[in-house]
Amino acid sequence: MKCVKCRQPAVVEVRRHNAGFCREHFVEHVLRQVERTIDELHMLRRDDRILVAVSGGKDSLALWDILHRLGYRADGLHIHLGIGEYSSESTVKTRAFAESRGLTLHEVSVAEELGFGIEELSRRTRRIPCSACGTTKRHIFNRFAREHGYTVVATGHNLDDEAATLLGNILHWQTEYLGRQSAVMEATESGLVRKVKPLVRLAEREVAAYAVLQGIDYQVDECPMAVGATSHLYKEVLNRLEEVAPGTKHQFLWGFYERGRRHFPHESRTLNACKVCGEPTTGEICAYCRLAERARAAAAGTR
Ligand code: AMP
Ligand code: FES
Ligand code: ZN
Ligand code: ZN
Secondary structure, eight states: OBBTTTOSBOSEEEGGGTEEEOHHHHHHHHHHHHHHHHHHTTOOOTTOOEEEEOOSSHHHHHHHHHHHHTTOOEEEEEEEOOOHHHHHHHHHHHHHHHHHHTOOEEEEEHHHHHSSOHHHHHHHHTOOHHHHHHHHHHHHHHHHHHHTTOSEEEOOOOHHHHHHHHHHHHHTTOHHHHHHOOSEEOOOTTSOOEEEOTTTTSOHHHHHHHHHHTTOOOOOSOOGGGTTOHHHHHHHHHHHHHHHSTTHHHHHHHHIIIIIGGGSOOOOOOOEEOTTTOOEESSSSOHHHHHHHHHHHHHTTOO
């Protein structure tokens, strides 16, 4: 197969575009796809102060690299989750990347905040690890951005991640989530910082190819706590469909953004300041503070 741009041998094939690319033109293709997503969905302004949530995996490191190349001002925020070697290795990769590009990296440790990491948090509260982890990460992203004057938080969710989430939401008819599932979450007066997912036009394997071709050394291992998660099964199913009919994932997700989502309820919820931490919440005490309280109570043997 030859590169569609220059007829040199292709190193990456993108079947849904029915195209092959050489290294140089694949990198250009990825940058163009992300730029197009940012522009079409009005994700970022040139004067935004962007905080990229970086896990050390391929998606978030590639995102940071891409935003930097596109000329955006973007600092990183890495959260130490406290999931054994997986977490410590992720931190090493994140730091090395930031250093190699001279980028500013902030770090927050869950263990320093709570007294223990995600593994113990989930054990003590008997919550599924990914769910306790998600609540914790969302809380830290928003609070850190707000406290440090960042105007937008960018995460590395890609096409496969978002299509799998969409499939899960549909299978369970989570109409409220469907009304909210978006690549852009606007800021609210109550203090939610705007959130964007600039990689939603790129499949996981395209992001991986980009990271490898750019020489990004990323955490290859999956989180050990997420083994057996249903999201993996949804990704497998979608990949199977994609094999038979290239473009299925893209049509599924982008068709939803363009034509599906508006049919689901989208009420703007009134948010209050959490009585404990001040972060926006629909109730009196936010999900994170309730989780932390349950974990502390369990430790004290009161439950
Ligand atoms: P996940 O929920 O693990 O699929 O991650 C989705 C996105 O959340 C990643 O692409 C990152 O942008 C962000 N993220 C996940 N884990 C971390 C972490 N430990 N620190 C900072 N950001 C993270
Ligand atoms: Fe959060 Fe694995 S990264 S549970
Ligand atoms: Zn080429
Ligand atoms: Zn709170």
